[in-house]
Amino acid sequence: MKLICFKKDLKEAVSICDKISGKNLNLPILSNILLDANGKDFKLISTNLELGVEIIIPAKIENKGKIIIPVSIFNSFLSNISENNQINLEVQNNNLIISTNNNSTFIKSQPFDDFPNLPKLKSDNKFSIPIIDFISGLKTVFYACSLSIIKPEISSVYLYSNKTNMLTFAATDSFRLAEKKLNYFFPELGQILIPFKTVVEIIRIFEGKEGRIDVLFNKNQINIIKENIIFISRLTDGVFPDYNQIIPKKFTTDVVINKDFFINSLKISGVFSGKLNELNVAVNPEDSFFVIKTSNNELGENISKIPAKITGESVKITFNYKYIYDCLSNINSEEIILRFSGEGKPLLITGAQDNTFQYLVMPMSV
Template sequence: MKFKVNKKAIAKHISIVQKAISNRTTLPILEGIKIVANHNIITLTATDSETAIKTSFPAIVEEEGTIVVNSRLFGDIIRKLPDDIITIEVSNYNMNILCSNSEFNIQCQNSEEFPDLPNLGDIKNLKINANDFKDAIRKTSFAVSLDETRATLTGVLMDIVDSKITFVALDGFRMALKKISIDSNINTKAIIPARNCNDLIKIIEDDVIDIDIEIGINIIKFDLGDTIFYANLLGSEFFQYEGLIKDNYKINSKVKKSDFQSSLERASLLAKEDRANLVKLSVSEDIIEIRSNSEIGSSMEIVPAETMGGELDIAFNSKYIIEGLKNLESDEITLSFTDSVNPTIIREIDDNSYIYLVLPVRLAN
């Protein structure tokens, strides 16, 4: 195998496949990147057996071939080389890297030991706008459960029904839900591990317009053009989230998001973690009063509000509200309450496609 390639090009694609390399693998072959040089195209593949990433880019291939090279060392060397043409030549499992005044020789592994890419079996196809997808993942994946004993809740559900995808993540304390439209009439569910979602949106570049998705029985495949991303699915039996959203929110408050968020952040300074970051809200017609206290002191914040439908005292874990607020983009937001024990819903003022739902904390008295 022998090829010449621009440093920046190969460095970029190494960073992409490295997202599929696990730090904890015990199989040496999975610490490697498989390189295939064929018809002036270089293809890099990496996998941790739960995820796989394959990415391709053009190069001047002088001799075709296939090899597996240690990912960390290869990536570190390429990234530190000057911004110039790199010549890579492999013979007898030795990779020679030449660039300007630098020369490296690295031992490689046989590519026949490298696992094959997964087979999806029967698939369902859809196409999704890349920006819509990134936005939906960002606004939901932070809300997944960290409890590995409830595996499906550690993923983001894509609930695909009637030309819409509802992205849902929840952890028993709060739920984030984002709806986007697609041009497809398939109906299916897929639960993608949150970790994979976050890696995936990092490698979707700005010039990607649409993503082709294939959903198999246990595996989902995202085709970004140059790069293909495979992830194992977490089954398809998710929590019945639809029942959580009622339509009897009697009390609705409009507040300025930045005021509400910074007041909650200040109140949190006296709402200790060991006491569930407890903040108490008193919602009335013109203001929301936020109170917190600990052994060392207390705080009181007043946030101007426009409330319709009555007054209410309610308590929250401030952390869950603040995390949701960070995903709302409008200046003004709506808080919708039923009472002090049922979930509260937080939305942008003029966009119902994103819903963030938080369970209040029940107070003793």
């Protein structure tokens, strides 16, 4: 193998592959990257068996060939050389020779035998969507996933398209639920569960890129394709909770407040919250303020009064302030609506000018 490519393209691709590669001591082959110059394309491939990626970058290929080398070593080398122009790659005596104008090194190769093939899908189940919308849907809900793997179905983002002609993203950890709807209808999608770790990598790899992605899937796997990138992941095998039955249909109290004012007040309240992040909420329709209170025996106390439009009944209730804070930046609205169903019952948060997102928070028992 002998070729010339640009450092910028190579470094970006190797950095992605390094994050995807496996760190399993029982399968050391997964800590490597496959460089494959097949005469037409220069491919870089890595996998940890759960996730995999293939990236094609521009290169002038003089001789075909392929080699497997430790990806972390390769990535560290590329991150520390100062040249930003061309890099020469050549295989000699089972070593990868890397040379620039001011630098020359070699990295020892690893055997090919155990390096796994990427299981690319050839599926009729696929849809195309703008990258910005797909990433937005994932980012709007994924923080609500459970971080525990005991119940993998809730350590995943639930993606489905139904008769409402909407593409829906949902996530829950059983303490809160986030749902985002986009105006797309993909009848072939049905229902899939994308693992949390997969969602993190999708966002990291594709956020900021322009154009569209193709999403291929079956019951076990998803492929996301964007021109020179093929991203592969297993899907979660399980059934997402039927969350519609826990979303309140009737409300006793509605509070409309300025989102930015609320965010700033929560930041202050967070300084004085207790070990469980308790936030005491008091709503009185006779007042024009939404009152939140936090206290800490060691630090002190904070009471914030937020101007609000209040209708309905009085309510006093306690929530985890972080659960409320997490959702607010994802609401595309200057004002938000806090909808209460009574003491001891969930809070529903929506945007006053955005009906595509809703967020449910369970109260705390204190």
